[in-house]
Amino acid sequence: MSIKCRIIEGECSNCGACVGICPLEAISEAPYYIDPLICDGCLECIDGCGSSAIESYEYSSTPSPPFLIPFSLALKMYEDK
Numbered sequence: 001m002s003i004k005c006r007i008i009e010g011e012c013s014n015c016g017a018c019v020g021i022c023p024l025e026a027i028s029e030a031p032y033y034i035d036p037l038i039c040d041g042c043l044e045c046i047d048g049c050g051s052s053a054i055e056s057y058e059y060s061s062t063p064s065p066p067f068l069i070p071f072s073l074a075l076k077m078y079e080d081k
């Protein structure tokens with residue numbers, strides 16, 4: 001687990017300020033996106049965003065477990081066939 005930043009959907013005003021703030025050039029434009037593989041969680045972009053459109057989160061690079069559905073739902077899907 002490590003801390004990364006991401007842009008909050010619907011909050012970004014597309015001003016472009018964060019692109020110049022990020023020292024690692026982790027933020028791309030149109031649409032604005034922070035690459036978690038480049039971001040090191042310095043948090044500088046959060047302070048630099050005038051729209052409060054960037055937040056930090058805990059990033060895990062390990063893959064998610066396979067998608068599991070509850071047994072009751074699986075049974076219903078089988079019965080509906």
Ligand code: SF4
Nearest residue numbers: 012013015016018049
């Ligand atoms: S600084 Fe904030 S509002 Fe401006 S482009 Fe970046 S995320 Fe969007």
Ligand code: SF4
Nearest residue numbers: 022039040042043045
């Ligand atoms: S937290 Fe730092 S490295 Fe990550 S996108 Fe923001 S400014 Fe760039």
